[in-house]
Amino acid sequence: MIAKLLGLRIFADENGKTNLALKDIGGELLLVSQFTLYADVRHGNRPGFTNAGAPQEAIELYEYIIERCREQVSTVETGVFGADMKVLLTNDGPFTILLDSEEILPKKAN
Template identity: 60%
Template sequence: MRAVVQRVTRASVTIDGEVTGSIGQGYLVLLGVGADDTRAEADRLWKKLFGLRIMEDEDGKTNRSIDDVGGEVLVVSQFTLFADCRRGRRPSFTAAGDPAHANELYEYFVQLARQDVSRVATGTFGANMQVELVNDGPFTIVLDTDTL
């Protein structure tokens, strides 16, 4: 699994002109599921993400977790995180999980987040979404379960 984690002051996702999910301070998580990923990868990824100390403390140091600050999470599925651009000009997405598998793990990841965070919003799996955010810092981290 791959995640692009952006620390935000606010973020939202819009589908067909309607805001379907929004958060205040917290993380926007763009989540990609690979063909070989399992619930074990989702567990590892969520545990790592939840424990990250990338929120600012009272001294402006990145020393607090999302739990410490009562932050919120917006999770948006993004299969394009598995784009392979090594050949040609058109990316290949064969390493991405098939839609049924990817959706199952996406929903499982959201379920894990909801166990630990009071406000978790989502996009809609497979939908054409417009994501808006105010990146706080800017602070962006890429996590990949192959390297955790």
């Protein structure tokens, strides 16, 4: 998943084509845990989070991802895990991409 994140060619080259990855442009990375993205809204009007990971597992995974990204990207900023933060985001480009590990990573055999 980290290789996919860092390898996505989503930045424009000199011809305006999206041919460059974060490493190609010397870009920086902001990693913010966002528990609410895992909300299940299929039933009723209140989001459910029963399928989300346990907090301890989630923080360990978040810290692991931060460490691995810092090995490959010179500047990695982070949010505070579990905090109520105000994050300002400006999309600079033609698209927004959702990376879903359940779709990208191979399924584990039982």
